[in-house]
Amino acid sequence: xxxxxxxxxxVGAPGAENEVALRRLEVTGRLRMVLxxxxxxxxxxxxxxIPFAWLIExxxxxxxxxxxxxxxxxxxxxxxLDSVATTLEVSFAVTLGAVLIGYPVAYLLSQLPRRIAGxxxxxxxxxxxxxxxxRTYSWLVLLQRNGVVNEFLVGHGLVGxxxxxxxxxxxxxxxxxHVMTPxxxxxxxxxxxxxxxxxxxxxxxxxxxxxAAFWQVFFPQTLNGLAAGIVMVFVISLGYYVTPAxxxxxxxxxxxxxIQTTLAxxxxxxxxxxxGVVLVLIALIASWLVRRIAHVVAPREAS
Numbered sequence: 001x002x003x004x005x006x007x008x009x010x011v012g013a014p015g016a017e018n019e020v021a022l023r024r025l026e027v028t029g030r031l032r033m034v035l036x037x038x039x040x041x042x043x044x045x046x047x048x049x050i051p052f053a054w055l056i057e058x059x060x061x062x063x064x065x066x067x068x069x070x071x072x073x074x075x076x077x078x079x080x081l082d083s084v085a086t087t088l089e090v091s092f093a094v095t096l097g098a099v100l101i102g103y104p105v106a107y108l109l110s111q112l113p114r115r116i117a118g119x120x121x122x123x124x125x126x127x128x129x130x131x132x133x134x135r136t137y138s139w140l141v142l143l144q145r146n147g148v149v150n151e152f153l154v155g156h157g158l159v160g161x162x163x164x165x166x167x168x169x170x171x172x173x174x175x176x177x178h179v180m181t182p183x184x185x186x187x188x189x190x191x192x193x194x195x196x197x198x199x200x201x202x203x204x205x206x207x208x209x210x211x212a213a214f215w216q217v218f219f220p221q222t223l224n225g226l227a228a229g230i231v232m233v234f235v236i237s238l239g240y241y242v243t244p245a246x247x248x249x250x251x252x253x254x255x256x257x258x259i260q261t262t263l264a265x266x267x268x269x270x271x272x273x274x275x276g277v278v279l280v281l282i283a284l285i286a287s288w289l290v291r292r293i294a295h296v297v298a299p300r301e302a303s
Contacts (some may be wrong), residue, residue: 017087021259052280059273071274080275083258088282090172090244090254091237097177097184098233103183103226112162121189124182136246139175140166143247167249175243183236191225220297227294235283236291255279 062068072078105124109117142148145167150162165171193284195218203213241256248254255275263272 052277055273055276057279058269059277061270063270065137071268071270072278074271075274075278080258083253083255084278084282086253087238087255087279089170090176090240090252091234091286093173094180094237095230095234098172098181098184099226099230101177102181102188102229106185106188106192110191110195117189117193119240124185127179127182132242133246135179136175136243139171139178140246143171143174165245167251169248169252171245171247171249171253175247176237176240179243180237183232184226187228187232188222188225191222193278195221201246218276223294223297227290231290234286238279238283238286 018058059071060067060069062070109120109124112120144150145162145164145166147165149165150159153159154162165174199217199221200213203217208216239256240254241260243251244254245257248257255278259272259275259279262268262275
């Protein structure tokens with residue numbers, strides 16, 4: 001009995017020591033990750049967190065410098081609510097257009113040889129080598145009443161009279177989709193390229209049609225990349241100014257334009273700051289919703 005009781009701790013000792021060693025390694029690894037990420041976190045804190053905290057503080061101050069919610073109550077004015085609604089409409093439309101155009105393009109590029117796909121990707125990112133102002137003016141020339149697009153449509157008898165494609169919602173969406181589509185294509189292409197082509201062949205060997213194999217095997221694996229692209233397109237579209245200002249002709253009052261107008265006419269930094277905070281909150285909520293939906297819809301690895 002004494003021998004058995006003396007041997008029990010000896011058998012369990014190595015396991016306990018290993019567990020302690022593993023915990024130490026885990027703690028050390030986490031500490032190293034924190035230290036490696038500290039410079040990046042410091043930059044984010046200086047360039048993002050501190051300015052946003054200042055923005056919140058300014059938005060909570062009234063004309064007398066006292067803490068108040070007056071600036072946020074002022075945003076309930078129909079003029080400001082209309083700018084929020086217009087911004088959301090434009091962002092949704094641009095995101096939808098970028099998905100409808102960008103997903104097929106990304107899929108085509110992912111199926112091509114890498115060398116050819118690399119050359120075509122240059123054409124995809126080519127618009128970013130040109131100033132946004134120049135690209136917007138180009139669309140203004142193309143879409144105006146006597147522009148290239150209307151001349152083509154009228155000349156070929158596709159429409160009876162020139163279409164109104166600028167100084168309205170349509171022109172803003174067209175111009176922004178042209179700018180935002182590459183933002184969606186790049187992360188989506190990376191995800192599509194990483195998918196094993198053998199999975200589609202395996203689905204075909206099991207009797208699945210090409211359409212069924214695409215929707216049941218390929219498409220679900222692209223949802224994370226699609227969600228990342230949607231978030232980037234939507235968030236960037238929320239704060240766009242140049243394209244809505246030029247192609248909208250003052251008829252599409254997005255929040256960025258409303259902020260500039262408020263600052264230029266009233267010089268109210270508190271009210272402008274409140275609009276900025278609302279814009280950031282909308283971007284955060286939209287990002288969370290898209291990520292959440294993608295997490296629910298995307299197939300779990302465990303299954």
